[in-house]
Amino acid sequence: MITDVQLPEPKTPLPGATVNSDQGLLMWISSVDHKQIGIMYMIMTLFYLFVGGLLALLMRVQLMMPENTFLAPDSYNQLFTMHGTTMIFFVLTPAILGMAVYMVPLQIGANEMAFPRLNAFAFWISFFGGLLLYFSFLAGGAPDAGWFSYAPLNQTQYSASPGIDYYCIGLLLSGIGTVSTAANLAVTIITLRTPSMKYKYLPVFVWMVFINAFLILAAFPSLNAALAMLLIDRQLDGHFFNTDAGGSALLWQHLFWLFGHPEVYIVVLPPFGVLSEVFQVYSRKPIFGYPFVVGSGIAISLLAFGVWVHHMFATGMGNTVNSFFAVSSMLIGIPTGVKIFNWLGTMYGGSIRFTTGMLFATAFLVEFTIGGLSGISFAIVPIDWQLTDTYYVVAHLHYVFLGGSLFGLFAGFFYWFPKISGRMYSETLGKWFFWLFMIGFNMTFFMQHILGIIGMPRRVYTYPNLAGYSLLNLISSLGAFLMGGSMLIFLYLLYDAIKRGKRAGDNPWDGYTFEWLTSSPPALKNFTILPPVYSFRPVHDLNHPEIGDYQKSDEEKYGTKDTD
Amino acid sequence: MEKFSQLPYFLSPASGQADRIASLTTYFIIAALFVLAVVIGLLIYVSVRFRAKPGDGEPKQFTGNKVVEGFMIGVPTLLVAVFMYLTIDTMANVMPAPAGNQRPDVVITGHRYWWEASYPGTKAIVANEIHLPVGRKLLVHINAADVIHDWWVPQLGAKMDAIPGRTNYVWTTIQKPGVYEGACSEFCGAQHAWMRIKVVAQPEAEFRKWVAQKEQDATTQLSASAQAGAAFFSHQPCGSCHRIRGTAANGNVGPDLTHFGSRKIMLAGLLENNPENLRKWLTEPQHVKPGALMPRFGYPKDSITVLVDYLTALK
Numbered sequence: 001m002i003t004d005v006q007l008p009e010p011k012t013p014l015p016g017a018t019v020n021s022d023q024g025l026l027m028w029i030s031s032v033d034h035k036q037i038g039i040m041y042m043i044m045t046l047f048y049l050f051v052g053g054l055l056a057l058l059m060r061v062q063l064m065m066p067e068n069t070f071l072a073p074d075s076y077n078q079l080f081t082m083h084g085t086t087m088i089f090f091v092l093t094p095a096i097l098g099m100a101v102y103m104v105p106l107q108i109g110a111n112e113m114a115f116p117r118l119n120a121f122a123f124w125i126s127f128f129g130g131l132l133l134y135f136s137f138l139a140g141g142a143p144d145a146g147w148f149s150y151a152p153l154n155q156t157q158y159s160a161s162p163g164i165d166y167y168c169i170g171l172l173l174s175g176i177g178t179v180s181t182a183a184n185l186a187v188t189i190i191t192l193r194t195p196s197m198k199y200k201y202l203p204v205f206v207w208m209v210f211i212n213a214f215l216i217l218a219a220f221p222s223l224n225a226a227l228a229m230l231l232i233d234r235q236l237d238g239h240f241f242n243t244d245a246g247g248s249a250l251l252w253q254h255l256f257w258l259f260g261h262p263e264v265y266i267v268v269l270p271p272f273g274v275l276s277e278v279f280q281v282y283s284r285k286p287i288f289g290y291p292f293v294v295g296s297g298i299a300i301s302l303l304a305f306g307v308w309v310h311h312m313f314a315t316g317m318g319n320t321v322n323s324f325f326a327v328s329s330m331l332i333g334i335p336t337g338v339k340i341f342n343w344l345g346t347m348y349g350g351s352i353r354f355t356t357g358m359l360f361a362t363a364f365l366v367e368f369t370i371g372g373l374s375g376i377s378f379a380i381v382p383i384d385w386q387l388t389d390t391y392y393v394v395a396h397l398h399y400v401f402l403g404g405s406l407f408g409l410f411a412g413f414f415y416w417f418p419k420i421s422g423r424m425y426s427e428t429l430g431k432w433f434f435w436l437f438m439i440g441f442n443m444t445f446f447m448q449h450i451l452g453i454i455g456m457p458r459r460v461y462t463y464p465n466l467a468g469y470s471l472l473n474l475i476s477s478l479g480a481f482l483m484g485g486s487m488l489i490f491l492y493l494l495y496d497a498i499k500r501g502k503r504a505g506d507n508p509w510d511g512y513t514f515e516w517l518t519s520s521p522p523a524l525k526n527f528t529i530l531p532p533v534y535s536f537r538p539v540h541d542l543n544h545p546e547i548g549d550y551q552k553s554d555e556e557k558y559g560t561k562d563t564d
Numbered sequence: 565m566e567k568f569s570q571l572p573y574f575l576s577p578a579s580g581q582a583d584r585i586a587s588l589t590t591y592f593i594i595a596a597l598f599v600l601a602v603v604i605g606l607l608i609y610v611s612v613r614f615r616a617k618p619g620d621g622e623p624k625q626f627t628g629n630k631v632v633e634g635f636m637i638g639v640p641t642l643l644v645a646v647f648m649y650l651t652i653d654t655m656a657n658v659m660p661a662p663a664g665n666q667r668p669d670v671v672i673t674g675h676r677y678w679w680e681a682s683y684p685g686t687k688a689i690v691a692n693e694i695h696l697p698v699g700r701k702l703l704v705h706i707n708a709a710d711v712i713h714d715w716w717v718p719q720l721g722a723k724m725d726a727i728p729g730r731t732n733y734v735w736t737t738i739q740k741p742g743v744y745e746g747a748c749s750e751f752c753g754a755q756h757a758w759m760r761i762k763v764v765a766q767p768e769a770e771f772r773k774w775v776a777q778k779e780q781d782a783t784t785q786l787s788a789s790a791q792a793g794a795a796f797f798s799h800q801p802c803g804s805c806h807r808i809r810g811t812a813a814n815g816n817v818g819p820d821l822t823h824f825g826s827r828k829i830m831l832a833g834l835l836e837n838n839p840e841n842l843r844k845w846l847t848e849p850q851h852v853k854p855g856a857l858m859p860r861f862g863y864p865k866d867s868i869t870v871l872v873d874y875l876t877a878l879k
Contacts, residue, residue, distance in 0.1 A: 072854055073754045073755060073757065073854055073855050074754055074854070074855060077751075077753075077754065145751075146751050150711075150712055150750070150751070152710075152711050152712070152728060153711045153712065153751070153752065153753060158710070158711055158753060159753075243728040243729050244728075246729075248729070249712055249727050249728060249729065249730075250727065250730075283614070283623075284616075284622055284623050285623055285625060285626070286625060286626075286627045287627070288626075288627065288628060288629075289627070289628045289633055290627060290628070291628075292628075292633060314714060314722075314723050314724055314725050314749075314750075315725045315727060315732075316706075316724060316725060316727070316730065316732035316733070318661070319652075319655050319656060319659060319660075319661070322655060323651075323652050323655065326648070326651050326652070326655075327648055330644045330647060330648060330651075331644065333640070333644065334637065334640045334641055334644060337599075337640050338636045338637055338640065340603060341632075341636040342636075344603070344606050344607065344610060345628075345629070345632065347607075347610040347611070347614060348610050348614065349614060349623055349624060349626065350610075350614050350623050351614065351616040351617075351620045351622070351623045352610075352611065352614050352615050352616055353616045354611075354615070362607060362611060365603065365607055366600075366603065366604055366607065369599070369600055369603045370600065373596040373599060373600060374596075376592075376596070376647075377589075377592055377596070379651075380588065380592060380647055380650075380651045381651055381654075381655050382584065382585045382588055382589075382651065382654045382655060382658055382722070383585065383588060383589050383592060385585065385658070385659075385721075385722035385723055385724075386582075386585055386589070386718060386722070386723065388723070388749070389714060389716075389723070389749040389750055389751075390749065453573060453575065454573045455573045455718045455745070455746075455747065457714075457716070457747050457748065457749045457756075458749075458751075459751040459756060460747075460756055460757035461756075461757050462757050462758075463757065464760070464833065466745075544622060547622055547625055549625070
């Protein structure tokens with residue numbers, strides 16, 4: 001039985017902790033509390049989600065009919081560049097960091113991050129990176145060479161406005177923040193776990209964040225180096241990527257995608273972890289195949305560095321090189337795909353509650369499968385030779401980023417909202433939001449698969465009135481407006497929950513992990529007392545001692561023998 | 565609105581290479597739909613069957629099943645193995661390495677924002693409307709003059725990036741005569757949208773005749789007005805960007821205009837080639853195709869009239 005008790009304490013008092021909470025904004029700005037920083041990340045993310053979404057809606061107005069003149073080509077190119085850059089670097093990446101910074105210390109039974117001041121620094125430098133990127137609109141033009149900013153189009157002779165310089169500096173700053181937070185998370189997980197929490201007892205979300213931290217540490221330096229080189233090209237007449245002066249256009253692509261492909265997994269692994277928590281708790285069962293879920297996360301992170309050339313199959317690299325990257329890209333589909341069956345296995349035999357969070361999680365299973373399958377079609381090189389750089393890719397990447405990452409983040413948001421705010425949200429509003437968003441999403445992006453197959457290239461500000469183009473683009477635009485409209489319901493839901501929501505209590509979902517043990521919202525000091533850990537769901541063991549995992553052998557718990 | 569059944573894209577291939585890719589794509593779509601159906605089917609089943617009912621206690625807690633996990637890994641691995649084989653086989657077929665010294669049948673160069681085609685061994689150089697012979701395995705070389713573009717005619721086979729400082733190749737064996745549309749597929753700047761491709765596939769004899777015609781210098785029998793246009797053209801900076809074979813104009817920034825009057829489209833597919841559109845273009849190029857490299861010269865109306873007469877006379 002659970003008898004002994006652990007008392008984790010921060011070793012030194014933290015500066016932010018001494019500021020009184022009634023000092024309002026100053027308290028937030030000066031805060032080094034991981035929960036407040038996590039919340040600031042989430043507010044920033046939500047803000048940029050609306051900004052990035054607004055850019056997308058403007059693009060969809062332009063593309064609603066053929067040969068539309070709503071936007072000039074230059075403006076359109078700035079919009080799609082800023083849309084992509086915003087969504088990747090200022091929505092998805094900080095969203096996963098924010099969730100991790102908020103939840104990881106709580107889930108491992110720590111009271112703080114390992115480096116609280118670095119944590120605050122990382123948030124603020126990312127925040128200012130974003131502001132600087134958007135300042136480019138006032139400084140002579142936003143970047144207009146795409147979020148991928150291919151050379152030599154990113155050189156001054158082809159893109160003379162200072163937009164791309166702001167792109168370099170803005171992303172470098174936020175990149176420094178991302179790398180700092182990744183290091184911080186890794187050290188936190190290694191050093192600050194409650195003493196009885198062995199690695200094999202880490203909650204799945206913590207595992208995914210842990211793996212992800214190393215992925216970030218390995219991938220972001222490649223981007224940061226490429227951005228510094230590009231800045232040298234543009235400001236100091238360097239010749240790294242300037243083909244007119246003998247530079248290499250493909251070098252940029254290698255450096256960019258060596259970061260860019262792992263980035264896809266960077267923003268999807270933590271949502272995988274989130275979903276694993278959500279499926280467990282709402283199905284009332286432990287995750288199906290815990291060792292496999294963790295192991296496949298590790299496999300994905302390793303394979304992630306062997307697949308970047310599948311973005312470059314149409315650059316003429318030759319069949320030998322292409323075959324290698326085709327095989328590795330297909331292989332990464334196996335651990336990714338199998339996770340889908342792990343989650344289905346978690347639901348199997350459970351007692352499932354379809355809350356808004358669970359609805360997003362189940363919808364994720366379908367949307368992410370579609371995104372994953374269409375992803376395999378790019379690993380099959382000859383299909384890629386037809387479909388790369390078409391709207392089929394646009395459809396695919398939105399199924400992965402939006403139907404995958406963002407649906408996962410929404411699932412986590414609704415799952416953790418009572419913990420973070422201390423209030424329950426209205427399930428009725430939540431369901432309205434879910435269904436409208438999901439229908440709008442599929443209307444928008446499913447059509448784009450077909451648009452790609454019938455020959456519409458991506459990144460075009462307009463298109464000729466060819467068979468099918470107009471109708472499919474119109475449906476796609478209407479879907480985008482449905483999605484945009486549903487976001488207003490989301491805003492109202494937040495307002496309603498914070499204003500009128502019922503008190504949530506410590507553990508409204510009967511959750512399994514340590515965050516549900518503290519108050520909602522958690523006090524500045526997360527824990528004063530913690531039970532010892534015998535499994536990866538300690539709170540379940542505590543609340544349901546008659547069926548608790550701690551009674552079982554490791555073989556029963558994990559399907560493996562204890563080798564620790 | 566036109567009918568979907570007319571869609572002339574890569575799933576209705578017109579070359580041997582596109583044909584191989586289309587059948588591989590068809591197998592893939594079948595396999596993908598099967599996997600998707602399995603996932604959706606299982607999801608609906610567990611969602612309906614295991615939905616919480618009032619009064620339910622905690623369900624049986626189990627964390628794995630070795631047999632199920634074995635299938636979960638085994639089946640996808642098998643599927644992946646099959647597609648790996650098909651992929652590598654198709655690649656070898658569609659894109660074999662050419663012999664080092666093999667002369668290409670056509671060289672395509674991507675420019676901002678138009679396409680140039682030259683036919684090695686002949687003097688023919690054309691823009692945007694590209695003729696090719698049917699029934700022969702053609703080696704197409706692809707390069708770029710400024711930034712990265714991408715050659716893509718879906719019905720004729722693989723797309724290929726045009727990268728400055730690099731020569732890429734594709735093969736195409738066109739099976740039936742016809743007009744095949746394509747577009748630049750790599751973002752290349754302001755007018756990426758209007759960099760469309762028109763390939764006219766012809767029987768060998770017709771193609772030879774066409775090449776012979778394109779080898780001719782520019783027309784010299786001109787009306788008085790067209791002659792005035794020719795004089796105007798040669799005294800203005802036009803020739804530093806455009807070429808008209810048989811005259812001093814020898815630029816290569818803009819399209820070759822030697823046989824401009826015989827083209828059906830202008831501005832890489834943006835407009836039909838007729839005197840009215842040409843006048844609009846010469847008067848306000850940045851309104852017609854903003855971001856194109858053609859500057860606004862602000863020529864007087866009658867100079868533009870004679871220029872239009874000259875250019876349309878170049879057949």
